[in-house]
Amino acid sequence: MNKREIWEKVIGELRSEISRAKLLTWFKGSAIIGASEEAVTIGVPTAMAERQLAGQFDGVIRKCVQKILPGVETVAYRVDPKLEFKEDGRAIDFEVLKGEEEVPKKRKMPKKAEVKVDGIRSVMIDARYTLDNFVVGPDNRLAHAAACAVSNEPGRNYNPLFIYGGVGMGKTHLLQGTGNAIERKHGGKVVIYETSETFMNEFIGFVRKQKADKFKEKYRKADVLLIDDIQFFKGKESTQEEFFHTFNALYMAGKQIVLTADRPPKELDGLDDRLISRFEQGMVVDVQFPDLETRMAILQEKCHEKGVMIDPDVLEFIAENVSESVRELEGVLMQAIAESELEKSSPTVRSVSKHLKKVNKKKEIVGVREMDEMEGQGKVCNLKDLLERVAVFFELKKEDLVGASRKAKIALPRQMAMYLAREKMGYTLEEVGDFFGGRDHTTVLHSVKRIEEGRKTDKRLLRDLNALRKEVRL
Numbered sequence: 013m014n015k016r017e018i019w020e021k022v023i024g025e026l027r028s029e030i031s032r033a034k035l036l037t038w039f040k041g042s043a044i045i046g047a048s049e050e051a052v053t054i055g056v057p058t059a060m061a062e063r064q065l066a067g068q069f070d071g072v073i074r075k076c077v078q079k080i081l082p083g084v085e086t087v088a089y090r091v092d093p094k095l096e097f098k099e100d101g102r103a104i105d106f107e108v109l110k111g112e113e114e115v116p117k118k119r120k121m122p123k124k125a126e127v128k129v130d131g132i133r134s135v136m137i138d139a140r141y142t143l144d145n146f147v148v149g150p151d152n153r154l155a156h157a158a159a160c161a162v163s164n165e166p167g168r169n170y171n172p173l174f175i176y177g178g179v180g181m182g183k184t185h186l187l188q189g190t191g192n193a194i195e196r197k198h199g200g201k202v203v204i205y206e207t208s209e210t211f212m213n214e215f216i217g218f219v220r221k222q223k224a225d226k227f228k229e230k231y232r233k234a235d236v237l238l239i240d241d242i243q244f245f246k247g248k249e250s251t252q253e254e255f256f257h258t259f260n261a262l263y264m265a266g267k268q269i270v271l272t273a274d275r276p277p278k279e280l281d282g283l284d285d286r287l288i289s290r291f292e293q294g295m296v297v298d299v300q301f302p303d304l305e306t307r308m309a310i311l312q313e314k315c316h317e318k319g320v321m322i323d324p325d326v327l328e329f330i331a332e333n334v335s336e337s338v339r340e341l342e343g344v345l346m347q348a349i350a351e352s353e354l355e356k357s358s359p360t361v362r363s364v365s366k367h368l369k370k371v372n373k374k375k376e377i378v379g380v381r382e383m384d385e386m387e388g389q390g391k392v393c394n395l396k397d398l399l400e401r402v403a404v405f406f407e408l409k410k411e412d413l414v415g416a417s418r419k420a421k422i423a424l425p426r427q428m429a430m431y432l433a434r435e436k437m438g439y440t441l442e443e444v445g446d447f448f449g450g451r452d453h454t455t456v457l458h459s460v461k462r463i464e465e466g467r468k469t470d471k472r473l474l475r476d477l478n479a480l481r482k483e484v485r486l
C-alpha cells in the first residue's frame with residue numbers, strides 16, 4: 013500500500029466515527045506525508061485543521077490508523093500549505109463523501125476510551141484533554157512543565173508528581189493530558205487513570221467479592237498510575253492502606269505516579285501521615301486561577317476547539333467578569349455559544365452579561381449596566397431614540413445626559429452619545445449641540461475628539477463604546 017491508499021483506508025474507517033460534515037471540514041486536503049512501521053505523519057493544509065486533528069480527533073485517528081497499520085505507535089500532525097492546492101495529488105479529495113446523502117449508521121463516539129487490563133476494565137482518559145491544548149500562563153506554568161517532563165520520561169523525573177489547586181483550575185485536564193501524552197509517546201505503557209472515588213469503590217467491590225488479589229493485580233500492572241482528587245481518601249482507612257501498598261510497589265518498581273488534590277499534602281487532614289510524607293518526597297506543584305491574559309487565551313483555545321468564531325470584545329468581557337474558576341469561564345462561553353446557536357445570532361456583550369447576571373447574582377458585572385429594558389430593539393433612528401437608549405444603557409436620566417453635569421459618570425456617556433450622533437448617524441455638530449442641551453459646536457467637536465482618542469488608549473472606554481454601539485446597532 014502506498015501512503016495514499018493507506019490514508020484512504022483510514023478515512024474509510026474514520027467515516028463511521030466522525031460525522032460527514034466534520035470530515036469534510038477538517039480532513040479536506042489531508043494526506044499522509046510520512047510513514048514508517050511505527051510512526052505516521054499526517055499533513056493538513058491549515059494550522060486550524062492541524063489543531064482540530066491533533067486535539068479533537070487524535071484519539072479516533074490513532075485508533076483507525078492502528079486498524080490499518082497495527083504496528084504504528086505514533087501519529088503526528090503537520091501543516092503543509094502545499095496540500096491546499098493539491099499540487100502533487102497526494103491529498104485525497106472528498107468527492108465520494110460529497111455524493112453521499114447520509115452516513116449509513118450513525119455511531120456515537122464514546123467520549124471515554126475504555127482500556128482493558130487483563131479482564132479488568134478501567135475508565136480511561138478523555139481524549140480532549142491534552143497537554144498541548146492546556147493553555148499555559150504564569151499561574152500554571154510550573155505544573156504544566158512538570159506534567160510535560162513526566163510524560164516525556166515517566167518514572168524518571170518527578171515521582172510522585174502532586175498537583176494541587178482549587179476546583180475548576182485544570183487539575184483533571186493536566187492529569188488526563190499527561191496520560192494522553194504518555195499513551196501517545198510510549199505506546200506500550202499501561203496507563204491507569206482513576207478518581208480516588210472510583211479507586212475506592214472498586215477496592216470495596218473486590219474486597220466484598222473476596223477478590224482483593226485481582227484488585228492488586230490490576231494496579232500493580234500499571235506503568236503509570238494517575239489518581240484524581242486524592243482528598244476524598246480522607247477518613248477511608250482501608251482504602252488508604254491499600255493505596256499505600258500500591259503506591260509503594262509501583263514506586264519501588266520505578267513506575268510513575270501522578271496525583272491531584274484540592275490542597276497541598278500537608279493540609280490533607282484525615283490522610284495517613286505515611287502517605288503525606290510520600291507525596292512530599294516527589295514534586296509538589298500548584299495550579300491557580302489564571303490571569304486575565306491567560307483567561308483570554310483559554311477562551312480563544314476553546315473557541316478553536318469548538319470551531320466557532322466569537323467577537324474578541326465578547327471574549328474579553330467574559331474573561332474580565334469570571335473570577336472563580338476556569339470551569340466557570342468555559343461554562344459561560346459554552347452557554348453563550350449554545351444560546352447564540354439557538355437564536356441564530358452571534359453572542360454579544362449583552363447576551364453574555366445577562367447570563368452572567370443569572371449565575372452570578374451578587375457580583376457587579378464590569379463594564380455594562382442594566383440592559384434588560386432594551387430587549388429586542390433595533391438600530392436607533394433619531395437623536396431622541398439615541399438619548400433614550402444611552403440613558404438606559406448607562407442607567408442615567410435623560411435629563412442628566414442633556415444637562416450640565418461634568419461628573420465623569422455622566423459626561424463620558426454624554427460624549428459617547430454625541431460621538432455616535434455625529435460620526436455614526438451623520439448629524440451636524442450644530443444639530444448635535446442643540447439637541448444635547450444647547451451646547452456649542454466646539455464642545456461637540458471636543459467630545460468627538462475625546463472619544464476618538466480614548467478609543468485608542470483607554471481599553472475600558474473602548475469596550476463600553478463597543479458594547480453601546482452593538483446595542484444601538486451603530
Ligand code: ADP
Pocket residue numbers: 141145146147148152177178179180181182183184185186310313338339342
Ligand atoms: P479541576 O480538575 O481542577 O477541577 P478541570 O481540569 O476539570 O479542573 O478543568 C475545568 C475545565 O477548565 C476543563 O474543561 C479544562 O479543560 C478547562 N481548563 C482549565 N485550565 C485550563 C487551561 N490552562 N487551558 C485550557 N483549558 C483549561
Ligand code: MG
Pocket residue numbers: 180183184185240241
Ligand atoms: Mg478535577
